[in-house]
Amino acid sequence: MATKILTEHINVPGIETFDVYRKQGGYTAVEKALKTMTPDEIVEEVKKAGVRGRGGAGFPMGMKWSFLAKPEGVPRYLVCNADESEPGTFKDHYLMKNLPHLLIEGMIVSSFALGANKSFIYVRGELMYVIRILEKAIAEAEAKGFLGKNILGTGYDLELVVQPGGGAYICGEETALLESLEGKRGNPRNKPPFPAVKGLYQCPTVVNNVESIATTSWIVNNGGDAYAAIGIGRSTGTKLISASGHINKPGVYEIELGVPVEDFIYADEWCGGIRTGHKFKALVAGGSSVPILPANLALTLANGEKRLMSYESLSDGGFATGTMLGSGGFIVFDETSCIVRNTWNFSRFYHHESCGQCSPCREGTGWMEKVLHRIEYGHGHQQDIDLLVDVAKKIEGNTICPLGDAAAWPVASAIRHFRDEFQWHIDNPSEATQPGAVYRGEMALV
Amino acid sequence: MSKTVENKTVVFTPERVAKAQEIIARYPADRQKSALLPLLHLLQEQEGWTSPEGMDYVARLLDIQPIEVYEVATFYTMYHIDPVGQHVIEYCRTGPCCLMGGEDVLAHLKHRLGIDTGQTTVDGRFTLKEVECLAACGMGPVFQIREKYYMNLTNERVDEIIDELSK
Numbered sequence: 001m002a003t004k005i006l007t008e009h010i011n012v013p014g015i016e017t018f019d020v021y022r023k024q025g026g027y028t029a030v031e032k033a034l035k036t037m038t039p040d041e042i043v044e045e046v047k048k049a050g051v052r053g054r055g056g057a058g059f060p061m062g063m064k065w066s067f068l069a070k071p072e073g074v075p076r077y078l079v080c081n082a083d084e085s086e087p088g089t090f091k092d093h094y095l096m097k098n099l100p101h102l103l104i105e106g107m108i109v110s111s112f113a114l115g116a117n118k119s120f121i122y123v124r125g126e127l128m129y130v131i132r133i134l135e136k137a138i139a140e141a142e143a144k145g146f147l148g149k150n151i152l153g154t155g156y157d158l159e160l161v162v163q164p165g166g167g168a169y170i171c172g173e174e175t176a177l178l179e180s181l182e183g184k185r186g187n188p189r190n191k192p193p194f195p196a197v198k199g200l201y202q203c204p205t206v207v208n209n210v211e212s213i214a215t216t217s218w219i220v221n222n223g224g225d226a227y228a229a230i231g232i233g234r235s236t237g238t239k240l241i242s243a244s245g246h247i248n249k250p251g252v253y254e255i256e257l258g259v260p261v262e263d264f265i266y267a268d269e270w271c272g273g274i275r276t277g278h279k280f281k282a283l284v285a286g287g288s289s290v291p292i293l294p295a296n297l298a299l300t301l302a303n304g305e306k307r308l309m310s311y312e313s314l315s316d317g318g319f320a321t322g323t324m325l326g327s328g329g330f331i332v333f334d335e336t337s338c339i340v341r342n343t344w345n346f347s348r349f350y351h352h353e354s355c356g357q358c359s360p361c362r363e364g365t366g367w368m369e370k371v372l373h374r375i376e377y378g379h380g381h382q383q384d385i386d387l388l389v390d391v392a393k394k395i396e397g398n399t400i401c402p403l404g405d406a407a408a409w410p411v412a413s414a415i416r417h418f419r420d421e422f423q424w425h426i427d428n429p430s431e432a433t434q435p436g437a438v439y440r441g442e443m444a445l446v
Numbered sequence: 447m448s449k450t451v452e453n454k455t456v457v458f459t460p461e462r463v464a465k466a467q468e469i470i471a472r473y474p475a476d477r478q479k480s481a482l483l484p485l486l487h488l489l490q491e492q493e494g495w496t497s498p499e500g501m502d503y504v505a506r507l508l509d510i511q512p513i514e515v516y517e518v519a520t521f522y523t524m525y526h527i528d529p530v531g532q533h534v535i536e537y538c539r540t541g542p543c544c545l546m547g548g549e550d551v552l553a554h555l556k557h558r559l560g561i562d563t564g565q566t567t568v569d570g571r572f573t574l575k576e577v578e579c580l581a582a583c584g585m586g587p588v589f590q591i592r593e594k595y596y597m598n599l600t601n602e603r604v605d606e607i608i609d610e611l612s613k
Contacts, residue, residue, distance in 0.1 A: 163483070166483050180483065183483065184482075252584070331541065341544075
């Protein structure tokens with residue numbers, strides 16, 4: 001049985017209540033951290049654990065914490081990024097809904113480590129029912145003395161605020177999130193200064209994903225070394241993977257990093273195989289922004305070895321033959337999926353969600369969407385494929401936040417691996433626009 | 447700005463005034479603008495949409511300029527800056543939901559309601575909006591009505607839901 005750090009007790013009835021969570025060993029990390037450890041010791045354990053940001057960027061969390069500026073007389077803030085809006089990703093939704101106290105416990109421990117006395121959980125506004133669950137759990141923790149003034153008599157104060165967003169994917173970008181939290185449009189800020197120096201209200205701020213913060217309790221209880229012993233190489237610990245698309249068992253699974261992609265797709269413990277009677281065509285491994293891979297490259301590296309569910313193995317081969325672990329939004333496509341249609345769909349998403357601040361993204365995402373739309377609907381021109389590659393290239397790296405890259409990569413990678421499918425649409429418009437028509441040419445189905 | 451149905455002054459109910467004050471008190475002094483998004487949710491909960499009069503009222507509550515409220519309300523998709531029907535169906539049109547047959551179910555929903563995206567039924571009961579990813583991809587197709595998620599939708603399930611809400 002694989003190690004479960006976050007979801008071990010998820011099926012215990014009533015685990016969303018304080019008392020049941022406490023009975024399962026909950027809040028022991030708060031007691032241990034506040035009573036027996038210094039903030040620096042906690043930061044040290046998180047560093048040793050090697051846990052990498054679970055929101056998608058994969059930046060080492062301990063290092064991010066150690067960048068936090070500590071000027072005298074200025075408050076510091078911890079902000080939890082719960083604006084999960086990347087298509088294919090629904091793990092934070094699942095975690096907060098089922099285990100609200102796990103996040104709250106992590107927030108207390110992390111806030112203490114960072115010296116924050118007021119912390120925020122910024123939740124996408126669509127999840128209003130989850131916000132109610134979190135608020136209820138916060139009230140419970142407060143009533144039991146684990147939040148508020150003088151927590152457990154240790155002299156440490158912490159106020160936890162749940163902030164609803166307004167429905168904008170861009171607010172998952174940390175500086176846009178801070179703008180939104182200040183009551184403004186979610187326009188990303190130029191960096192530097194980084195939030196660790198000037199974040200919320202121009203004060204030093206750490207922004208971490210829900211899943212990242214939720215791991216801290218286990219790290220405090222068991223030590224950073226124990227966490228680092230799980231997983232593989234620099235991909236330490238466990239990861240929540242949200243699996244959707246053409247598989248038998250969509251859902252959220254906690255895996256130890258390093259599981260072969262093939263096992264994850266086919267084992268009964270996880271996805272349970274490709275939808276019965278169908279073949280595996282393509283994979284988006286880490287949320288819609290990461291490059292799509294055809295089935296053969298999803299399962300094996302270019303050198304023929306098995307590809308693993310880890311930051312390094314998924315990105316092996318760079319963008320030529322690899323992809324990224326990202327947020328763990330695992331979308332599986334079978335042979336009935338039209339790559340052109342899906343790419344257009346993703347492109348529409350990024351066009352819709354661009355904040356419009358940088359011209360390459362504002363104009364480029366709309367341009368790509370339009371070109372993809374005309375290819376999909378049978379009006380493509382021969383030069384359109386190269387045009388898309390060119391536009392994607394001109395967006396990538398030319399915007400102040402990564403939304404531009406996120407919009408460019410799905411298009412560039414779909415053309416890289418499925419160019420003949422785009423060509424087929426252009427060459428055979430009447431056939432390609434039939435309902436349910438899918439290219440059945442040279443394709444490596446598994 | 448959006449069209450106005452009637453000119454009326456918007457004032458929160460006493461419970462919402464208390465809630466608004468509680469929300470504003472969460473933020474440091476002089477940072478009350480942080481309460482803007484939560485207050486707009488409160489406004490929409492009461493009025494059904496973020497009416498211009500309501501936004502002016504929120505601006506007064508926060509002691510900020512009305513334009514600061516308008517520019518925020520128009521940025522975020524969850525604020526309805528035009529009047530809407532009794533039930534706003536926010537239908538996810540993004541990739542994973544489409545893989546699970548979301549486009550067909552949406553076509554059925556439009557046919558059933560007799561409206562297209564962005565429109566409201568003649569009886570004022572339903573407004574249909576298409577939204578981007580609702581973070582429930584494994585349970586697609588999915589739509590949201592107020593705080594409730596409806597998942598694993600099929601044509602039959604859509605009919606049941608509409609029947610139920612039409613009573």
